Amino acid sequence: MTTMTLAKALNAGLRRAMEDDPKVLVMGEDVGKLGGVFRITDGLQKDFGEERVIDSPLAESGIVGTAVGLAMRGYRPVVEIQFDGFVYPAYDQIVSQVAKLHFRSGGKIPMPMVIRIPFGGGIGAVEHHSESPEAQFAHTPGLKVVACSNPVDGYWMIQQAVASDDPVVFLEPKRQYHADKAEVDEDAVPDPLHVSRVVRAGEHATLLAYGPTVKVCYAAATAAAEEGKELEVIDLRTLSPLDMAPVYDSVSRTGRAVVVHEAHVNLGLGAELAARVTERCFYSLQAPVLRVGGFDTPYPPARVEEEWLPDLDRVLDAVDRTLAY
Amino acid sequence: MSSAVDGADTGALTTDPTTDLHEAGPELVQLLTPEGERVDHARFTFGAGLSAEEEAERIRGFYRDMALVRRLDVEATALQRHGELGLWAQLLGQEAAQIGAGRALRPQDFVFPTYREHGVAWCRGVDPVELLGLFRGVDQGAWDPKANNFGLYTIVIGAQTLHAVGYAMGVQRDGHVGTGDPERDTAVVAHFGDGASSQGDVNEAFVFAASYNAPVVFFCQNNQWAISEPIERQTRIPLYQRAKGFGFPGVRVDGNDVLATHAVMEAALQRARDGQGPTFVEAYTYRMGAHTTTDDPTRYRLSDELEQWKLKDPIERVKAYLTRNGLVDQAFLAEVDEEAEALGRRLREGCHALPDPHVLDVFDQVYAEQTEELAEQKAGYAAYLDTFEPEAAR
Ligand SMILES: Cc1ncc(C[n+]2csc(CCOP(=O)(O)OP(=O)(O)O)c2C)c(N)n1
Ligand SMILES: [Mg+2]
Numbered sequence: 188m189t190t191m192t193l194a195k196a197l198n199a200g201l202r203r204a205m206e207d208d209p210k211v212l213v214m215g216e217d218v219g220k221l222g223g224v225f226r227i228t229d230g231l232q233k234d235f236g237e238e239r240v241i242d243s244p245l246a247e248s249g250i251v252g253t254a255v256g257l258a259m260r261g262y263r264p265v266v267e268i269q270f271d272g273f274v275y276p277a278y279d280q281i282v283s284q285v286a287k288l289h290f291r292s293g294g295k296i297p298m299p300m301v302i303r304i305p306f307g308g309g310i311g312a313v314e315h316h317s318e319s320p321e322a323q324f325a326h327t328p329g330l331k332v333v334a335c336s337n338p339v340d341g342y343w344m345i346q347q348a349v350a351s352d353d354p355v356v357f358l359e360p361k362r363q364y365h366a367d368k369a370e371v372d373e374d375a376v377p378d379p380l381h382v383s384r385v386v387r388a389g390e391h392a393t394l395l396a397y398g399p400t401v402k403v404c405y406a407a408a409t410a411a412a413e414e415g416k417e418l419e420v421i422d423l424r425t426l427s428p429l430d431m432a433p434v435y436d437s438v439s440r441t442g443r444a445v446v447v448h449e450a451h452v453n454l455g456l457g458a459e460l461a462a463r464v465t466e467r468c469f470y471s472l473q474a475p476v477l478r479v480g481g482f483d484t485p486y487p488p489a490r491v492e493e494e495w496l497p498d499l500d501r502v503l504d505a506v507d508r509t510l511a512y
Numbered sequence: 513m514s515s516a517v518d519g520a521d522t523g524a525l526t527t528d529p530t531t532d533l534h535e536a537g538p539e540l541v542q543l544l545t546p547e548g549e550r551v552d553h554a555r556f557t558f559g560a561g562l563s564a565e566e567e568a569e570r571i572r573g574f575y576r577d578m579a580l581v582r583r584l585d586v587e588a589t590a591l592q593r594h595g596e597l598g599l600w601a602q603l604l605g606q607e608a609a610q611i612g613a614g615r616a617l618r619p620q621d622f623v624f625p626t627y628r629e630h631g632v633a634w635c636r637g638v639d640p641v642e643l644l645g646l647f648r649g650v651d652q653g654a655w656d657p658k659a660n661n662f663g664l665y666t667i668v669i670g671a672q673t674l675h676a677v678g679y680a681m682g683v684q685r686d687g688h689v690g691t692g693d694p695e696r697d698t699a700v701v702a703h704f705g706d707g708a709s710s711q712g713d714v715n716e717a718f719v720f721a722a723s724y725n726a727p728v729v730f731f732c733q734n735n736q737w738a739i740s741e742p743i744e745r746q747t748r749i750p751l752y753q754r755a756k757g758f759g760f761p762g763v764r765v766d767g768n769d770v771l772a773t774h775a776v777m778e779a780a781l782q783r784a785r786d787g788q789g790p791t792f793v794e795a796y797t798y799r800m801g802a803h804t805t806t807d808d809p810t811r812y813r814l815s816d817e818l819e820q821w822k823l824k825d826p827i828e829r830v831k832a833y834l835t836r837n838g839l840v841d842q843a844f845l846a847e848v849d850e851e852a853e854a855l856g857r858r859l860r861e862g863c864h865a866l867p868d869p870h871v872l873d874v875f876d877q878v879y880a881e882q883t884e885e886l887a888e889q890k891a892g893y894a895a896y897l898d899t900f901e902p903e904a905a906r
Pocket of ligand 2: 735736
């Protein structure tokens with residue numbers, strides 16, 4: 188057992204993945220000597236050398252594109268995109284190459300690559316540093332997309348993503364990096380990567396969250412409990428593929444669901460979740476599935492981000508609205 | 513050297529062993545040494561056609577500019593430390609590169625900056641308080657690019673270089689190139705860093721500029737570092753030499769020498785205005801501060817390096833030149849100091865007075881033609897906010 192922040196847990200998970208498999212490489216901007224701008228790769232270059240922990244030229248398309256070639260050569264690259272807003276120069280490589288090579292080659296070219304992206308807002312940053320691009324990737328067949336929300340998941344999910352033979356877009360809630368600590372049992376048997384999990388049981392409504400909004404929803408559920416409303420909170424963890432069984436199970440009991448993410452609501456994950464829940468739980472639903480998220484504007488200047496991001500009050504407001512049906 | 517295996521002559525493929533990334537050498541255009549001595553260069557001169565007094569006045573102006581933008585930088589850094597700014601990207605050490613480049617512009621020229629071009633912004637007449645907004649988190653660049661022909665700061669590395677080329681293509685189509693009219697012919701400057709030179713966008717900008725012979729100057733401040741990555745991670749030949757491969761001239765100038773930078777930029781800009789196409793100018797300089805206020809350079813570079821570069825300080829050498837040659841008196845220097853104090857005060861007060869945005873305003877900025885659904889979303893959120901604090905939700 189070790190007490191860790193999410194940042195430390197990811198670091199420890201990466202370290203263990205590199206120890207377990209000499210083919211695992213870490214690459215990206217400033218990941219070596221600096222240990223990444225968030226220090227997620229801190230100390231890895233010192234211990235595994237420059238051949239395995241690679242400071243790349245400043246070019247995201249180059250990072251992901253060369254990772255494709257390294258994967259073809261038998262390596263398992265873990266690439267770091269410094270901030271969410273800087274993934275787009277690599278978008279072509281990710282969507283047109285990484286996502287499709289297994290398909291095009293009839294399985295002869297697997298892409299065991301992890302693309303780590305610190306995502307989400309709330310850190311008072313300048314533009315392009317606070318975005319939530321998950322839907323762009325979840326919409327792309329051939330990519331798997333996961334989001335961790337806490338140190339324990341960070342530790343295990345990064346290792347599982349590295350071990351996966353498919354490309355995984357790995358989203359890390361940067362606001363949580365250095366926030367809460369948790370006990371991580373390095374000898375535990377973790378849940379599989381692509382499962383969702385009920386993190387708080389409740390009977391009146393279901394909150395669906397991932398990454399940074401899990402904490403928001405948990406706090407909302409705690410507040411609601413004081414008013415006698417028991418909210419079930421599900422940490423989705425896997426965004427593509429989705430693990431709907433726990434969601435269907437929960438909503439069939441509660442009859443109400445609210446999806447909470449920082450990404451823009453329009454065509455976001457919430458839309459897919461609402462559609463699926465409506466299709467499968469139609470007769471159990473007491474209210475339409477509601478969505479709480481970022482508004483359909485670009486991410487705003489930092490001084491108003493806390494009002495733009497879904498917070499406890501907006502979640503509770505949605506809960507009240509769903510309960511009012 | 514030939515391959516032992518099949519006799520292929522691999523020796524025919526060696527690179528030029530004389531190219532040293534850091535060699536100053538004869539290729540470095542310098543007109544004012546770190547000690548403050550004027551030196552000649554075969555191709556570039558500063559102050560051609562100026563009288564001695566006019567020339568001295570120019571150089572005093574450069575000194576003043578550099579001293580003031582350094583103060584601007586120091587003040588903004590302090591504001592960040594006091595929690596008034598979320599972040600600041602320091603220009604410390606790059607004053608000569610920016611003032612040299614900025615003062616070579618004509619009013620009609622257009623500049624595409626990165627996020628560190630505070631000195632160029634100063635030359636363009638952008639209100640320094642407006643520069644703070646982005647870093648304070650109240651806006652994302654509030655100045656009007658058309659007011660001073662100075663574009664918005666661009667944080668996505670390298671993206672603006674393509675915009676500069678496109679703007680220059682527009683200038684061409686407007687017939688504002690090569691007419692011989694000094695008030696009409698227009699050049700465009702693309703600013704970027706050594707790290708940015710690796711981006712696809714930047715290399716594509718070179719290709720487009722060469723292909724269309726666009727009136728653009730690529731001004732790269734090679735400050736030796738891209739956050740923690742040294743220049744060697746981006747290139748193995750001096751950056752200015754890359755231009756040749758794209759088909760336009762490249763020149764390396766001492767970016768800590770304001771006279772040389774000004775002279776080289778004047779020539780490159782005029783070349784663009786005359787319709788002779790793009791030029792790559794590598795201003796060889798040094799980022800004396802951290803990458804930004806969140807960065808800790810002690811993790812990746814030795815303080816020795818910084819000490820070496822302090823000896824090449826861009827402001828000190830101009831001051832040495834001016835004082836040694838009796839071109840300034842104490843009164844002038846004191847006046848600049850006072851101006852700097854006043855600027856510092858203005859920045860502090862201006863920063864505090866920057867209006868906070870209202871979250872509802874962001875809905876109105878997304879489209880030129882507002883959509884019904886977004887207007888509805890805004891109204892819904894306003895109604896929601898009203899349930900808390902009726903007066904705040906306008
Ligand atoms: C596309 C993109 N990737 C990464 C970043 C993060 N980042 C900001 S500045 C920087 C280094 C830039 O170095 P350089 O081009 O040399 O300019 P300098 O900061 O030295 O002025 C990096 C990696 C970014 N802003 N945009
Ligand atoms: Mg640089």
